Amino acid sequence: MRSRTGDSPGAADTAPGARNGRGRAGRMLGWLPDSRAGRAFLLVAFVDAFGKGFFLAGSTLFYTQVVGLSASQVGLGLSAAALLGVFCAIPIGWLADRIGDSRTLILLQVWRGCGFLVYPFVTDFGTFLAVACLIGTVEQAVGPIIQSVAGTTAGERSLVRAMAVIAAVRNVGYTLSAVIATAVISLAGTHTYVSFVLANAAALFGSAALLTRLRTEARSPSSAGRSRPGLPLLVPLRDPRFLLLSLANGVLYLHVPILSVALPLWIVSRTDAPRGVVGIALAVNTILAVVLQVRLSKGGESATGAGRKQRAAGVALAVFSVLTAVTASMDARGAAALLLLAAVPLTLGELWQSAGGWGISYSLAPEAQRTYYLSVYQLGATVLTVAGPAVLSTLVVGTGAAGWFALAVVFLLVGLSVPFLARAPERGTDGDLASAD
Template identity: 30%
Template sequence: MSPTSPTDTSTTPDTGATPAVEASAREARPSLVARLLASVSDPVLRILVGATLISRIGRGVFLTVTVLYFTLIVGLPPGEVAIVLAAASAAGVVASFAGGALADRFSAKKLIIAFTAIEGAALIAYVFAGDFVTALVIAVICGFFEQGANSARSAIIARAFEGESRVHARAVLRTVTNVSIAAGSGLGALALALGTAEAYRGLIVGAGVLYLLGLFQLVRLPSRVDAPARPTVAEVVTATGSVDASATAEAIAAERRDWRRHSPWRDPRYLALTVLSAVFGMQFGVGELGVPLWIQRETAAPEVLIAVLLVLNCIIVVVFQVPASRGTHDLRVAGRVSAIAAWLMAGACLVYAAAAGLPVWFAVAVLVIAAIAHAFAEVLSQAGGWGLSFELADPVRAGTYQGVFGMGYSIGALASPLVVNATAITHGFAGWAVLAAIFLASGLGTWWIARRAALAAPAA
């Protein structure tokens, strides 16, 4: 150690000031609990967090028992179960857009309350499903109103927050969602362990009740989360100062034309962003379908590793989603994290593929490395996508824009099992390489859109 090193206390007189300053700094530094409370200081975010915390526990319960409930209790063959789940996803595609569009014309608060109430009641109705048709109808209702509520929630976030706080709110809610679903999955395991029809039905009823309990939080949302009311005929007459019928009709028609000009369907940049985000969103299908089948069929790793990797993914999302989302309201930052996510996901696909044929523990290590890269790609892609979906949207029709963006994700979720099966599962390493190229192209395409938008922003 150098004689003049600042850590050499033998040459520095002890005045007692430094320990006092350090102690004061320690006292001033907020605790973990204080930081968590500060992150949800906004009243709207606190309400959404409370509702999400309660209802998503119910969602975790239901996700855990769904397939086995349909097969073991209702008695549906696997093919009919697949049709039921696909129909629910297809209904969600339509509802994603419809929910956002309705949130621009009606009260987003009333919509999310109504949609959540119907979804909770539909979940409880599953206990009466005794055949394929009944299960199909209930699943379509659940899928439709779940995605409709999600779009209404996105519209609420778009209006209640600005800039970085909007992305922060999405990150906090996603973190809470993961924690709640993990807790609900633990409760769902009770039904799996008991294996009785009563246990399954009891937990499904409990899941629906939790959704309904979340309504006690949602009714507290303030009116500022709703879209500004569109002008009525009387207001148009007052504004134009004329009672002439033709002039009034022309004014109303002009207002409607202006409304249509703000449509996301007339915004090619936003539509391109939606398509690229939907393509990258197929990474969820890789984790839910591709990785489990790859481990079971092509690697020497034990099947229990599937659960371990799911838990690892959940932990990374919970710990890193909020920090990774900071600053992504800036178009350049959002583009940069989307590019990083693209390279990470492409690399994860190739590393997953490399696990085939390796000795057990070597395969386990390789799969864990791939899963870590995959989880961070998920976290960063979500952060970048949220920032761009808010900042590139027209605020006049925030709900419709968020509905279109959500619809893209729903389509990606619907297509991902088919794409993953047609590539990685069917063609092995070559298929994984195709997936890697798809994710790289979509992520870098998102980066290009963000870069162009950032360059155009000063001129605008």
């Protein structure tokens, strides 16, 4: 505990080293939530991401080498599961507002954990499809509920900052487990992939157990929603500006399938750059995301500030697209250097898109119906994440440099439109969205 005498001028003058040490430690720990619930939920987020990182690192090999599925069967099954999740996310978000976010998240974690426990017993495509769809039913609903709980546990801190800290911690969890999994894969056989699935299941059950100890303040009772049961299902879905903001967020969210699908395909099939650039670009993205996530979230708390964040995201992603397009006509060294440079605006676009999306969705979501509104807002990102790999691989990578230039124009126009759209809608006293005009 800090001594009170250390605050006096004389003590500060005689012990500058100690004072500077405390300052550095304070800056390093200053990003931690100031509430016990916030710190507890940060641990939940880390455990969940740590387990998922193992599964993501070995999932493709598990499906193909352990279960014995073809690549097309894996793609078909996961696409069907993702589409099912799109339809179920909004009803689950509506339910979470009724029975509580933490309780709902516990149920979802247990549901998913049971699904991953069954995976090692899958031996054919039919069973795989059934298990994948059972998991996929709730998969897309988890994100909005995590965002809602993060807002509830933020304490005196900004809600956007709380989500930024959680995102940074989750990135650390993903990275640590992925590194461990990669090392294990290089030393062991196919039985290792089963252990990755079980590790993910254990992490899901562990995070559920931690959630049972989470104590959060109750949100305002949804008296308006209960007195008019049809209203919550209609308000955000009938407001064109809210849906346009969701769609714009989804377009900017294309950085996810770009990083995981389009960019690797482009590097391998359309440039002379070494294939190792894929891994290095991913590392650059991960490091920058962990270091800059919290810092770049500042100023995104209001709808106006969040709109500016997404405008910056559109510009950054447009710059990335132009730089990537140019690499088609460069030699191996030049293409590699420019692709690694392009990873910087891609990451900046990711971070600004996230901060802007959090700020806009928080500002437009009535507290009593927060999770439902967040689920509707997330719909744009979810749909384009599902469709993104096919669209990007066909219309962008398949078209060549022209595809990237066209995508740059789309990013730029969408980014410029968000501040106007975010400024227009305001929430009325009864939770409706009304025009500021």
